[in-house]
Amino acid sequence: MEKPPRLQLDRDAWIQAALDTLADEGVTGVRVEVLAKRLHVTKGSFYWHFKDRQDLLSGVLETWKDGRIRDIVKQTRPTGDEEAQIFHVIDVYSASRNRKGILIELAMREWARRDATAALIVEEVDAWRLRCARELFLASGMPMHEASTRSMLLYAYVFGVSMMNCEKFDGDIARMKDDIRQLIACNRPTTTPPQT
Incomplete structure (x- = not known):
């Protein structure tokens, strides 16, 4: 009986496995032995691509950073209708997203609490997220201070809602989410001020 060909892994495959493990177990779970078992290969394959675990962790950080920044720039690229684009950004980042992406985000933040790099x-x-969102608000005609405030509010909302289970909070959660979108995105008051 012929043996199946040995799986050839590249650096990216190890980094992806490390990101998956990071989501499941946090940074302490990202160990060479664990990844080799997960990938069904020997540890020797790891040392072909990485000097040591720290080299892998640096690759994980760079890969996550590059992917997040690339996605942020893509999602916030002005389209000529900046208000619609702001709504799009809110919808994309506050929708029921990839659960693994949320777990990786949380694991990265936990890792950041203990590691300076x-x-x-x-x-x-985070700076890229805020700057790109602020540019959209500025392009829609808001002054700098308001654009900065709304960009921070946008990300506070999308990260907060991604970690909460608020479906049972109110009978009309869809209306609440739409109201929040309006409060964040609109370059005009959402309600008519009282007459004096």
């Missing part, structure tokens, strides 16, 4: 990467990604 991870903290710098998370801070850089």
